[in-house]
Amino acid sequence: MLSRIVTLIIKELQMLLMDRSSRMVLIMPVVLQLGLFPFAATLEVTNNTLAVFNEDNGNQSLELIKRFSKAQAFSEFIPLYSELDIHQVLDNQKALIVIRFPADFSRNIAAGHSATIQALLDGRRSNSGQIALGYVQQILLNYNNERLIDQRRSPPSLLMTRNWFNPNLTYVRHIVPGLVAIITTISTLIITALSVAREREQGTFDQLLVSPLTPGMIMIGKAIPAMLVAMTQATIILLAGIFIYQIPFVGSFMLLYLCMIFYVLALVGFGLLIASICATQQQAFLGVFSFVMPTVLLSGFVSPVENMPLWLQYVDWINPLRHFIVIVKGIFLKDIDIPIILHNLWPLWVIAIGTLSAANWKFRQHLG
Amino acid sequence: MNNALSFRRLRALCRKETLQILRDPSSNIIAFILPVLLLFIFGYGINLDSSAVHIGLVLEDTSPEARRFANNLYGSPYLQVTTGLNQKAMEQAMAAGQIRGFVVVPQDFSEKIKRPMETAPLQVIIDGSEPNTASFVQNNMRGVWNGWLLQRATEHGEKPATDITIESRFWFNPSAESRNYLIPGSITIIMTVIGTLLTSLVVAREWERGTMEALLASPVTRTELLLSKLIPYYILGIVSLFLCVGVSVVILKVPFRGSSLVLWGIGSLFLSSSLGMGLLISTLMRNQFNAAQAALNAAFLPALMLSGFVYEIRSMPEVIQAVTYLIPARYFVTAIQTIFQAGTVWPLLLSSGLFLLLSSVFFIGLTALKTRRRLE
Numbered sequence: 001m002l003s004r005i006v007t008l009i010i011k012e013l014q015m016l017l018m019d020r021s022s023r024m025v026l027i028m029p030v031v032l033q034l035g036l037f038p039f040a041a042t043l044e045v046t047n048n049t050l051a052v053f054n055e056d057n058g059n060q061s062l063e064l065i066k067r068f069s070k071a072q073a074f075s076e077f078i079p080l081y082s083e084l085d086i087h088q089v090l091d092n093q094k095a096l097i098v099i100r101f102p103a104d105f106s107r108n109i110a111a112g113h114s115a116t117i118q119a120l121l122d123g124r125r126s127n128s129g130q131i132a133l134g135y136v137q138q139i140l141l142n143y144n145n146e147r148l149i150d151q152r153r154s155p156p157s158l159l160m161t162r163n164w165f166n167p168n169l170t171y172v173r174h175i176v177p178g179l180v181a182i183i184t185t186i187s188t189l190i191i192t193a194l195s196v197a198r199e200r201e202q203g204t205f206d207q208l209l210v211s212p213l214t215p216g217m218i219m220i221g222k223a224i225p226a227m228l229v230a231m232t233q234a235t236i237i238l239l240a241g242i243f244i245y246q247i248p249f250v251g252s253f254m255l256l257y258l259c260m261i262f263y264v265l266a267l268v269g270f271g272l273l274i275a276s277i278c279a280t281q282q283q284a285f286l287g288v289f290s291f292v293m294p295t296v297l298l299s300g301f302v303s304p305v306e307n308m309p310l311w312l313q314y315v316d317w318i319n320p321l322r323h324f325i326v327i328v329k330g331i332f333l334k335d336i337d338i339p340i341i342l343h344n345l346w347p348l349w350v351i352a353i354g355t356l357s358a359a360n361w362k363f364r365q366h367l368g
Numbered sequence: 369m370n371n372a373l374s375f376r377r378l379r380a381l382c383r384k385e386t387l388q389i390l391r392d393p394s395s396n397i398i399a400f401i402l403p404v405l406l407l408f409i410f411g412y413g414i415n416l417d418s419s420a421v422h423i424g425l426v427l428e429d430t431s432p433e434a435r436r437f438a439n440n441l442y443g444s445p446y447l448q449v450t451t452g453l454n455q456k457a458m459e460q461a462m463a464a465g466q467i468r469g470f471v472v473v474p475q476d477f478s479e480k481i482k483r484p485m486e487t488a489p490l491q492v493i494i495d496g497s498e499p500n501t502a503s504f505v506q507n508n509m510r511g512v513w514n515g516w517l518l519q520r521a522t523e524h525g526e527k528p529a530t531d532i533t534i535e536s537r538f539w540f541n542p543s544a545e546s547r548n549y550l551i552p553g554s555i556t557i558i559m560t561v562i563g564t565l566l567t568s569l570v571v572a573r574e575w576e577r578g579t580m581e582a583l584l585a586s587p588v589t590r591t592e593l594l595l596s597k598l599i600p601y602y603i604l605g606i607v608s609l610f611l612c613v614g615v616s617v618v619i620l621k622v623p624f625r626g627s628s629l630v631l632w633g634i635g636s637l638f639l640s641s642s643l644g645m646g647l648l649i650s651t652l653m654r655n656q657f658n659a660a661q662a663a664l665n666a667a668f669l670p671a672l673m674l675s676g677f678v679y680e681i682r683s684m685p686e687v688i689q690a691v692t693y694l695i696p697a698r699y700f701v702t703a704i705q706t707i708f709q710a711g712t713v714w715p716l717l718l719s720s721g722l723f724l725l726l727s728s729v730f731f732i733g734l735t736a737l738k739t740r741r742r743l744e
Contacts, residue, residue, distance in 0.1 A: 021658055021661075025661060028661070028665055032665070032669065039684055039688055040679060040684050041679050042683045042684065043500045043683075044499065044680065044683045045682075045683060046682070047682050047683060048680075049682075060532075064532075090539055091713045091716065093702065093706075093716065096682075109531065109532065112527075113531070114528065114531040116534070117534050117535070118534075118536075119534055119535070119536040120536075121537070121538045121539065121544075122538075122539060122540070123538040123539050124541065124705045124706065124709050126417075126538055126541050126544035126545065126549065129544065130504070130507065130544060131503050131507075133536055134503055134507040136534065137534060140532055140534055144530045144531065144532055145529075148529055153485075154484070154486060155529050156481055156488065156529055157481060157487065157488045157513070157517060158487050158489045158490070159489075159490050159492050159509065159513055161492040161493075161494065161509075162491075162492070162493055163494045163495075163496030164462070164493055164494065164495060165495060166496030166499060166502075169502050174499050282569075282656045282657050282660060283394060285657060285660055286394060286397075289664065293406070293409075294405070294406075294409050294413075297413055297414060298409060302414055302678060303416050304500075306421075307415040307418055307419070308413055329497055330465075333497045334463045336464065337460075340463060340464045
């Protein structure tokens with residue numbers, strides 16, 4: 001019995017790796033995810049444009065402008081000379097943020113009064129705007145504190161902020177663990193769905209069903225090659241993350257791979273179900289695409305799950321990627337404890353049992 | 369020979385193409401179900417505003433001074449605070465993802481803050497594994513803390529330590545809601561899927577089924593062939609575009625300040641560029657499976673990653689920034705976000721429109737060239 005399954009697995013792997021177009025399906029995502037995603041997927045604000053309308057021109061405003069333009073967030077600086085200029089740069093997205101110093105700014109400070117500066121931001125990029133505003137506020141705060149110390153007073157309180165797991169808030173550290181999970185998703189689904197669809201398209205699926213292999217064995221034969229290839233691809237991304245992108249891996253590899261096996265099982269069920277409703281490889285490919293897209297968009301990879309409306313968070317529970325991303329990120333960056341892993345792992349077990357039994361039932365239907 | 373364009377033949381071909389679209393379940397799914405589904409996923413699922421983040425508070429000092437600060441934290445609409453006595457438990461909760469950060473008010477906090485020459489530090493630990501949320505937590509904490517300091521200074525009759533303040537205003541989107549620009553941006557992705565993915569399959573399907581040879585043997589000219597592929601899908605795309613806009617405005621409540629006419633114009637340009645790209649892929653590939661893949665890699669992924677719809681183009685490395693200038697979706701994202709949020713900003717819309725026009729000419733022209741070669 002075992003030798004039959006092994007033969008089936010070898011045959012599947014050969015089919016997968018011999019055919020040029022299915023090789024492409026497997027290689028393209030890895031190349032893109034290694035070369036493009038870590039660089040392009042970023043919500044950081046760097047090298048942006050700051051515009052300043054200075055009606056004051058006193059010492060204080062000049063000093064502050066010097067500090068703002070030195071910030072890492074801004075590499076380009078546009079001086080503005082009129083109200084009209086503000087409209088022009090903001091409307092046409094020439095600048096993300098405009099800072100305006102009122103005419104009495106330095107005078108007010110010299111007289112010991114408080115003074116206010118204005119920040120105008122492009123609402124079409126409000127997320128970046130908020131981050132840029134945060135930088136500006138921090139610079140202002142530091143400046144205020146320095147002036148206090150110059151006056152021989154001390155600031156009454158300070159916030160000592162520290163970011164754990166990712167001290168400089170670099171986006172790559174958030175993206176790469178996510179990519180490990182996403183590549184596993186894409187290739188497992190593509191391999192299982194396409195291999196079954198190919199058999200059906202070519203009519204060999206019926207031959208498989210009349211062979212001495214039981215539906216369970218066929219499923220194992222489809223699951224294990226997918227598992228092998230997906231885990232190899234995940235390993236490539238993982239190693240690239242550690243060695244090329246220099247992200248420290250703090251957890252246990254063994255735990256990660258163990259969880260990955262459960263995750264792949266949950267996905268194989270989905271892949272087989274997609275294949276069972278598709279007649280051709282092309283339909284299966286589009287089916288996988290239609291499944292992967294919402295799965296990725298709602299996984300917490302693009303924006304946090306907790307920002308979704310509550311009803312969607314409940315619906316999203318059946319999204320296996322959502323649970324697995326927490327596990328991969330947790331093990332990769334935080335070295336989370338086993339109870340936390342289990343808390344995110346049991347939904348995967350439930351999903352795997354559900355989808356695999358549904359797929360098994362579908363396969364038996366073909367027999368009957 | 370026959371004329372380059374016969375309206376009778378063109379009408380017949382368009383009719384055939386339309387019937388094919390309507391009868392094929394898979395193109396129905398791509399054209400109608402997927403767009404609405406995607407719009408709802410983008411509308412409800414993608415939200416960058418961490419508007420009620422869970423954070424922890426460890427009060428090692430329970431004096432009235434510390435409680436005042438704690439009350440300000442509780443009062444913040446952007447933070448949901450859980451109080452604990454133990455830092456270890458907070459660290460655990462943060463590793464588990466239950467809270468995104470925590471503040472520790474140290475034991476000697478109230479003593480230090482009473483002495484004028486001393487600084488009382490507050491410790492803030494933030495989960496950096498989610499950098500965007502971390503920035504939000506940091507900014508919100510700073511806001512609360514600043515408010516508390518000002519309040520305290522006023523009550524004690526002191527001059528506030530922070531005498532320069534900043535007042536911010538978001539133009540076009542006063543409440544700074546990310547969905548107001550993410551939803552219009554996502555329409556670009558949807559139009560890309562319809563325009564490119566659907567058409568990439570069209571010509572390839574004719575080759576696969578052998579009906580292309582039959583068409584080429586008929587008196588149909590190249591112009592008619594191309595137009596018959598473009599017109600039905602153009603109508604389909606424009607209907608979807610306005611369907612998406614309608615859903616965004618009516619159901620998802622995104623403000624729309626521009627003109628529908630301008631949107632129709634620039635939408636048509638983007639659509640013809642997407643359709644052109646899809647047809648080109650399809651003409652080159654001649655195989656539906658490869659065409660679908662090529663369309664995903666050449667149109668969909670760049671539209672998602674490099675259009676500036678979610679991710680910030682200015683923060684990408686310069687090489688990638690240069691590549692984004694070649695991607696039609698980038699111009700349509702800018703245009704549609706502007707039309708929705710800011711209204712009609714002519715210089716911006718004209719330059720985007722010009723590029724979209726160039727790319728349409730490029731893709732459709734190239735397709736025409738490639739089609740001729742096979743006719744000979």
